[in-house]
Each structure stands twice: as C-alpha cells, then as structure tokens.
Amino acid sequence: MAQTATTFLYVYGICAATDIGxxxxxxxxxxGGGPVKISMYNDLAAVLTEVDGEVFCQEQIxxxxxxxxxxxxxxxxxxxxxxxxxxxxxxxxxxxCTIFEQDNKLQTLLTNQHDDIMRKLDYLRGKEExxxxxxxxxxxxxxxxxxKNPSVVSLEQEMGAMPKGKQFLMKKKxxxxxxxxxxxxxxxxxxxxxxxxxPMMTAQLLRQNWGRDMTDVTEEMVANCDVLIKKEDxxxxxxxxxxxxxxxxxxxxxxxxxxxxxxxxxxxxxxxxAQ
Numbered sequence: 001m002a003q004t005a006t007t008f009l010y011v012y013g014i015c016a017a018t019d020i021g022x023x024x025x026x027x028x029x030x031x032g033g034g035p036v037k038i039s040m041y042n043d044l045a046a047v048l049t050e051v052d053g054e055v056f057c058q059e060q061i062x063x064x065x066x067x068x069x070x071x072x073x074x075x076x077x078x079x080x081x082x083x084x085x086x087x088x089x090x091x092x093x094x095x096x097c098t099i100f101e102q103d104n105k106l107q108t109l110l111t112n113q114h115d116d117i118m119r120k121l122d123y124l125r126g127k128e129e130x131x132x133x134x135x136x137x138x139x140x141x142x143x144x145x146x147x148k149n150p151s152v153v154s155l156e157q158e159m160g161a162m163p164k165g166k167q168f169l170m171k172k173k174x175x176x177x178x179x180x181x182x183x184x185x186x187x188x189x190x191x192x193x194x195x196x197x198x199p200m201m202t203a204q205l206l207r208q209n210w211g212r213d214m215t216d217v218t219e220e221m222v223a224n225c226d227v228l229i230k231k232e233d234x235x236x237x238x239x240x241x242x243x244x245x246x247x248x249x250x251x252x253x254x255x256x257x258x259x260x261x262x263x264x265x266x267x268x269x270x271x272x273x274a275q
Contacts, residue, residue, distance in 0.1 A: 012085065134225075
C-alpha cells in the first residue's frame with residue numbers, strides 16, 4: 001500500500017479473510033475523510049482507512065480527546081463504522097483511535113498475535129454483546145428492608161420489649177443495621193439476577209456503576225454489566241430479564257438493556273495500538 005511519509009493507518013477492526021467472501025464493500029468515508037478499505041494480510045483482514053499523520057499523531061489525539069465535541073463526533077463515527085461491518089461478518093473491533101504509523105507495524109501485530117486473533121474471532125462468532133444496567137428504587141428497597149428484612153424486624157421486636165432508655169440507645173444500632181442490610185440486599189438482588197441469566201451467557205464483565213447525574217432515571221444503579229450471549233439465545237435472554245424484573249418489582253428493581261453492541265469488551269488484544 002503506497003503511503004506518504006505522513007499517512008497513518010486507522011484500524012476499525014480485524015476479521016478472518018475467509019469470512020469476507022462476496023460481502024458487498026460499500027463506499028464509506030473514514031474518520032479522516034478518505035475511504036474505508038478492507039486490506040488483506042494473508043488469512044486475516046483489517047477494516048481501515050488512511051489518515052493524515054500530522055492530524056492523528058498521538059500528541060494531537062491526546063489534545064483532541066479533551067474536546068468533548070470532537071470526541072463525541074469521532075467516537076460515534078468509530079462505533080457506527082464498526083457496527084456496520086459487524087453486521088456483514090464476524091469482526092474483532094479495535095479500540096477508538098487504534099492507529100499504526102506504518103503498514104508493516106500492523107502486519108507485525110497481526111503476525112505476532114495471529115493465533116490469539118483467530119481464537120478470539122472463533123470465540124466471538126455468532127455472539128453479541130449487551131449491556132445490562134440494574135436499578136433499584138431507594139425508597140421501595142428501604143421500605144422493604146425496614147419492614148420485611150428478618151434481621152431488622154427481629155431487632156425492632158427486641159427493642160419493643162426494652163425500657164425506653166435502652167430503646168433510645170438501640171436506635172443507632174438499628175439505623176446502622178438498616179444501612180448494612182440495604183447494601184447486602186442490593187448485592188443479593190444482583191447475584192440472583194445474574195445467576196438466572198448465566199445459562200444464556202458465555203462471558204460477563206462488571207463495570208463501575210454510574211451516579212444519578214449520568215442516568216435519566218431516579219432509581220439508584222445497582223449493577224452495570226456487559227455480557228456476551230449467543231444470538232440464538234436473544235429471546236430467552238429478554239424473557240429472563242422480564243421475569244426477573246417482575247419478581248423484583250416489590251423492591252423497586254428495573255433493568256435497562258442496550259445492544260447488541262460490537263464485542264468491544266470481549267475482544268481485547270494484549271496490545272492493539274502500535275503507534
């Protein structure tokens with residue numbers, strides 16, 4: 001591939017050459033304005049586009065990602081391009097702004113990690129990534145704990161038989177117990193949910209919860225989890241989510257499920273950026 005001294009390669013994803021077949025290769029505009037190409041590297045192929053090395057060097061990227069508008073625009077483009085090709089054939093998506101200064105650096109990575117890439121592609125074949133966010137109403141869950149949690153109810157009953165003076169001292173202990181049981185209940189609810197979903201899952205990755213300032217719901221986020229499931233299990237997966245939500249509605253639980261996403265969180269290489 002002929003390149004100028006300042007031309008870099010922006011890589012969206014890697015696939016097996018045999019999976020491309022007669023796939024239609026539409027004219028898509030790349031992140032730098034040039035066309036998106038599928039370049040062959042023996043039995044592997046890379047979905048990529050050429051970019052200006054002066055614009056997409058590491059120093060410039062580090063500066064540009066601090067610009068929220070630039071980041072949103074280009075990250076969305078990256079995702080849309082990956083998602084498009086993911087529908088055409090199994091694709092191992094690369095991280096946003098995976099850039100190689102030279103074609104031979106990309107070739108070296110594909111050669112050195114060939115077997116790992118092939119194993120991952122085979123593992124990801126026929127699977128989808130979904131994100132599950134579990135929320136609970138603080139008010140409903142607290143009400144449940146205060147009135148139906150065995151430990152809390154037991155302590156309240158004990159307090160009822162105590163002299164007034166001792167009851168006053170035990171109120172602090174009760175308040176602390178309620179908070180402890182609230183956290184335990186949240187963890188137990190998520191454990192119950194994920195256990196019921198496990199038969200449909202081949203992998204899961206628990207991520208950091210978001211605060212209410214980052215969500216559009218009043219409920220508190222209890223879990224934020226990426227899961228990998230077989231496409232054929234989609235219906236069972238969603239029916240299980242609906243059933244779990246119904247069973248937990250007394251405690252104010254609800255689930256937000258988004259996807260399918262390209263398997264970003266289940267296809268990482270040891271090193272996928274060789275700029």
